[in-house]
Amino acid sequence: MTGLKSEFLQILTERDFIHQATDLAALDAKMSEGPISAYIGFDCTARSLHVGSLVQIMMLRWLQKSGHQPIVLMGGGTSKIGDPSGRDESRQLMTNEIIADNMAGIRTVFDRLLTLGDGKTDAVMVNNGEWLDALEYIPFLREVGTHFTINRMLTFDSVKLRLDREQPLTFLEFNYMILQAYDFMELGKRYGCALQMGGSDQWGNIVNGIELARRASSQHLFGLTTPLITTADGKKMGKTASGAIWLNEDHLPAYDFWQFWRNTQDADVGKFLRLFTEIPMNEVRRLEALEGAEINDAKIILANAVTALIRGEEAARLAEATAKETFEQGGAGADLPTVTVPGAALEAGINVVDLFVEAGLGASKGEVRRLIKQGGAKLNDEKVTDTESTVTSSALAGGQIKLSAGKKRHALVRPE
């Protein structure tokens, strides 16, 4: 993997972004000659992307930083079909309104991380609905359909997996890979896009696009995939108890986002620093070499860097300060989740159990009772022992009450 000339590919190699690539040498030559355009497709099945897409986003960022043009392809058209890759079951079909709304939400991340505009290396956002929605069936079949054999399509993992498990795969979904291939060809024609990147599960789709473009429009395109990012214990990254780690603030508060990175396992620190931050490699190597409790410093740096990138410097600072105050000084940081209760109600006294549920530290009263019985519930850092006890305004400390469920989950209650 040595001897690469282009800055972009050097960075990607050094930071372990590359899993597979088609003709890396030729791509390297092309990229070191001058700027190219490259794209990554994103599904718009939700209003926000989550950390699962972060590797791809970082790649686009590096691409732009090293002087090339990123194209963010929003799957407005393909979201109406649903990628069967990695899915056992068909996705629900989405309406135009939902898709448009989702695209707007997703856009906010790219606004922050890429420079979008009209300049030579300014990123562009494109919706594949632009060309897919207007396709005419017969002409499409004649232009594109002739280049695909069913024999070959059946060998692709996304298809094979479903068939092997004897699960239904609709004709609609079966067409997904053809449309994605078509996307690549169209982007090549319209924007001079020469490279598609994506997760390793996209390899088949990407290769299809390259072949289609070669046969149907004589373009020479390239593909590159990232490895599947798993945590050290082999789990898919980005899932926690409370759900996905969303990139958008309105889906997941910055404090929780920061905590996610702070709680990275030791073994993953180096990998995450490489993939999700722009910290120079010599610094990364130093940080990942830290041992014992010292590696916690590296985790804080990781959390700060990623949070600053995705949510802004200010959000990162606030989250770190709150964490410091809460965990190291046993206090209550300002950025903790806060719930307000009517002053009068607090005056009269609220049952502890109810208060915990109110604060979102338990899904049901039963859960909170259990928490208390097991000694995991704290009020102003004192263990709650009685499920029947009542909390009144006398518990206010500095105008607020701090509730804790276990060591990591905290919330503030304020009267209003």
Next chain:
RNA sequence: GGAGGGGUUGGGGAGCGGUCAAACCCAUCAGACUGUAAAUCUGACGCCUCAGGCUUCACAGGUUCGAAUCCUGUCCCCUCCA
């Protein structure tokens, strides 16, 4: 269209008239140990007015003192044949 098999608490999956809020595994949560890590150990894991009560085993009825378990109908899924 015909013949079978099946739908159980987040996932997987037992149970097949009472001893069933329902084994076990995973996930999750808490406690201990730690470093807001991992591993390990312990406990919990439907809801509530919690030593008691209530609602659950696709849905609607029925049989029975008593049903997740038996019967009938409906919906959904799978396999095989056409």
